[in-house]
Structures are given as C-alpha cells and as structure tokens.
Amino acid sequence: MRQSSGEQPPYPSESVRDVRLLPKAHLHLHFTGSMRPSTLIELADKYGVHLPEALSGGEPPRLRATDERGWFRFQRLYDIARSCLRSPDDIRRLVREAAEEDVRDGSGWLEIQVDPTSYAPRLGGLIPALEIILDAVESASRETGLGMRVLVAANRMKHPLDARTLARLAVRYADRGVVGFGLSNDERRGLARDFDRAFEIAREGGLLAAPHGGELSGPSSVRDCLDDLHAGRVGHGVRAAEDPRLLRKLAERGVTCEVCPSSNVALGVYEKPADVPLRTLYEAGVPIALGADDPLLFGSRLAAQYELAREHHGFTDAELAELARQSVRGSAAPPDVREKLLADIDHWLTP
Template sequence: MGHVSDGDQTDESASPQFEAPDRRSLSALPKAHLHLHFTGSMRHSTLLELAERDRIRLPASLTEDWPPQLSTTDEKGWFRFQRLYDVARSVLRTEEDVRRLILEAAEDDAADGSVWTEIQVDPSGYGARFGGITAFTDLVIDAVRDASARAGIGMGLVVAANRTRHPMDARTLARLAAQYSGRGVIGFGLSNDERRGDTTDFGPAFAIAERAGLALVPHGGELRGPAHVTQCLDHLHPDRLGHGVRASESTAVLDRLATDGVALEVCPTSNVSLGVYSTLEEVPVRTLTDAGIDVALGADDPLLFGSRLAGQYAVLRAAQDFSDAELAELARMSVRRSYAPSDIVNAGLTGIDEWLGNPPAEGADA
C-alpha cells in the first residue's frame, strides 16, 4: 500500500491542499489535537538537520523518498515502520533537541488551529540517553510548559507504555505518570503493534493510572478488529481509544462505545498510509459519529505520514465531502473530549461557533 497523496502536505506548511475559494479556512477552525506521538511530531527539516549535525545516516525513505511508502498489514511491514521511527528517535541527542521538537510541534499545531494539544511519549525509549525515565519526564514536562507559553496554545502530556515490552514495565510507567498527575501529565496510554502482547496483562497498569485520576487513552481497534476493542473496554477502561476505527465492523461494539461514552481518536491519513484502509473514502468517520460516538481527528505521526492536524480535516472535506458544519462538529468533539482546562474548552467552543457563523472569505486558504 503506497502512501496517501490526497491531503498530503510538507511539514513546513500548515496549509492542507484542496481548499476552494468558497470554503472556510481549516487552519482558522479551533480544534484540539489528541493523538500526536512525540518523535512522530518532528518536522522533517529538523530530522534532516539533526541527522546531518551528528552524521547519522538516514534511509532513503526518510530523505529523498519522504514521506515513506508504508504498510503494516503484516509483521514485516510493522517492523519497517518501527525501524523508521527508531531511526528518527536516534537524532534526539541533547536537551535542546527535545525542547526544539516540542516547541516546533506546538508551533505547527497552533498554525493549524489547535487550542490544545496532548502529546504522547514513552519515557523508557529515551531514558538511557537522558538520565533515566524520571529525569526525561521532568525535561519533557518543562519543555511542554515552555512551548505552550511560547506558541500560545495549551498542552498536556500523555505517558504511554509500549505493549511489546513486559507488562511490569507498563506498571512502572503508570506509577511514574501517577506521580506527575496534576503536574503536567494528564493521561496514560498504551501504544505500538496491538497484535503483540496480551491486552489483559496491562489491566493492572491502567488500574494504577485510573486511581491517580489520569485519562486512560490506549491504542486499539486499528490493526485488530472489533473484538480487540471490546477487550480494551473490558480490561483497560478507556476514556478515549486511539484509532478504534475497526469498531465500525460491529454494530454491537459501536453500541458499546456509544453507551460507555468512549471517544475515538481517528487519524485518517495514517489509517490509509498503514494499509488499514485502501482509500480515504473508506475511513469510517461518519459511521462512527452516526452511531453516537465522539471522534477527535489526529495526525498520529506527521513525520512519517507527511500530514499534520488541519490536513486530517482537509482530507475528509476532499475525499468524503464533509461540510463545514460537519467539520465544525468534529472540532467540537475534539475540544470537548480533551483534558484541557475549562477556560480553554469554553474559548475553543466559542471560537468554533464564530468560525462557522462567519461566511467563507474569498480565496480563503487552509
């Protein structure tokens, strides 16, 4: 499966394609970004610059062939995807690199209309280089605080465990996240290839995070089907589920999500790039919302998919003919289902109403 072209954009531009003169600017639409990975948020130009600085050789798929051709329908495909992610992680060598990445992610999201961004990181992937997982978490929290002030948007941190590691490691990270609850960390997640590991084994880690009052935001229902969504609901008690799109294959699971009030973080361009769906037209956003489920659009890993936050709204407008009213409602869902402070939520919702209430400007861009 090749990478998606509809709605792709270079990471130096916040403006998605497919804007018509009579459409409202999507980057002016207030929204929240609830599914963004730490290393995956890096600008492509920053990756190239840091790699050149330290003479790190990057594969062609991260240089002249960027964005890479990806598909994770089998384990070999996922391994290739993960290898590219690990190569990108390796260019982060200094505290200043970490601060730069987070600031640039905040600036890019602000340019795309985000009023609140939740960035997700697994500290165990960086602890060895940055003095341990606690020291690294301290650094990221401080960098998020600084970037939020400088970029003019709200930000929160999600600590995520890796489901390919031992569940005891997840408990360690859950206790770490709980330690920082109310001090920059707003949630606890679980990421990586959902076909690996036993989801039930991660229940105790999520129980720790739940007792600490953290948002529970694991991945599920992307590479595995609706039965795995049910397993996540039963054992991890999520407030939101990362992806979750495969729930659309079961009316019973859709009903369960709606009844339980679990929101889904849907990332259209990554779903197509990773081979979950063949085309953007197939991403079942309307099926999910018609079932009464809140959907928050996210960019997942812009570094690997070549499309940022506003691009997710642009591809639904282009590929599925979403109206401005429908896009505004998706933005409302993202803001309402965020863990932003109430003043940011209220201001964001007011801004969305104002965006929809104003007629489109002649020649409006994204």
C-alpha cells in the first residue's frame, strides 16, 4: 500500500484511473456543510457576520468532537455558517454550488440532507423554507444535469414531537423531491427509540429511513437504528466494525452505511485515515456509500473519500468501482438512473 503525505496525488495518474471520473452516488452531505468556504466568506461579509479564524483562515478547523466541549465547538461553527444563509438567493446559490462540486467529483446522484427548521426563521416559516430548498434543488438539478433529491433530517437534540412534525412534512413533499427521513446531531444524546413514531410516519409515507448512528457512539447506536428505527441506511455506521455479529446483521439485511472517512478523522473518531475500518466493513459484505459529510468544516469532498480508500486502504480500481456501485444501489435514485450509473461504472473500468 502506498503511503500518503496527506496531500492528494496529481491527476490524472498513469497507474490508476481518475476517481473523479468514476460515476457514483453521494448519500451523506449536510446542507450548510456543503458550502464552499469562499461562499461563506462572501455571505458573512454581505451580512456583517464575524467569522472566527477557524472558518475564515483558509484551512479546515481543528476539531475533535469525541468529548462534549469538542462537539459544542463543532456545532457552534456550523451554526455560525448557517446564520449566513438568510435569503432564497443564498439557498439557491448553496445548492447550485454543491451540485457543481458533486458533478466535478463524478457524482451522478446526490441526496442532500437538511433540517428545514434551522432555516425557517429567516425564510418565512417551516413550509416556505422547505419549498425554497426543494425549488433550489430542482433548479440546480436541471442546470447541472445532476440527479438531486432531499433527505429531511430531524435533530435528536430537540423533542421527539418536533421530529414527528418534520416526518409528516417530509411525507407531504415526497412528490416534490423528498426521498428520505434522517436523524442527526450528537447521537450520544437521547435514545433512538424516542423517535420511533417519527420514523414510522416516514416509512408509512414511503420514505427511506436513514438515521445517524455508530460514529460518536459505539455499535449499540447502530443496533438501535436497525431495531428501533428500522433503518434502511445508517449515517456513518463505522463503529459497527467493533461487533462481528452486528456486521453480519448489516450485511444480511443489505443496510448501507454512509461512511465519511475524512469526517471520522477530523472529529477524532479515529486518529488517522488508515484507522477508519473501511476494509472491515467491505470484507464483511456491508454495503458502503462513501460521503463527504460537511466539506466546509472537514476540507474534502466526495472524490477525496475514494482517493483515501485507495491510498490508505489499498482499494484497487475494481474495488473502488464496487464501492461506487454500492452507493448507487443504496440510493433512492429511480431505476433508469441506477441502470445508467451502473453501466457508466462498468465503462470506467474498461481498458
């Protein structure tokens, strides 16, 4: 396995295929966290928002969220960035630029995750906020050619009744581009089963259940996502690698784990990229969809996660292609989009 200095290798390489040209689906990207750093700086200047050095210094902030103080700092930076999104034009710009970045990284399908309650106060309320977001997604998809949908996520730091309200709203807009329902924020707080009714509402409405689990908390949080919330996908899920029985359960059920290697290292879940248990999950037969999580804070986007798998875990081009296939199969993309992406992945491998 080649050793990495931490910098991305030059493109294209003579010995390996360019991962930016590998067709793939992106299933774990948070809304504000998808913002370009340059856009954040421009919006902050526009609205007179003071950005701390961690957000304006040109380098990803140093974060370690494995303790309460570290998570609070991460959340505070995220909240400051979100406060710079104040108008429908800001929302449209963020979504269009996120789509452009994904297209540049070879994504053919993006499911962007958002809690619309976070934007409602500045956008006229909860329903207007979601409609503005969905309109922006539809426009960006049309302009860039990227298949794009929305996963509405509840905040586990809030009351479960709020999650039920969001689940009903998500179901109401299933025909406008909402494909799934999630649960985000610090998984160490509260119990997954407190949100079981919200996920039942979402599933009954035909939405995919995709809660976060198995990042800051151990294998039990992944098990709770499966048993209490009947997850079809798990956001992160990497800590399942610590429990062989749980790995078998994920593999047997075909539950995709949305693994975000750069995020795991940035938040201190693992010390270095080679410690992320990508190989363990992959060889156990657990479907994986690599994701960028919050590029604004972690400094790397989708293609970089595939490069990390290559550089630090020895994934061959054939194995990278299989990771891309798993991302497509785990998505909510319609059959024709899946078929085209899978065919294009095979073409990427053709000499």
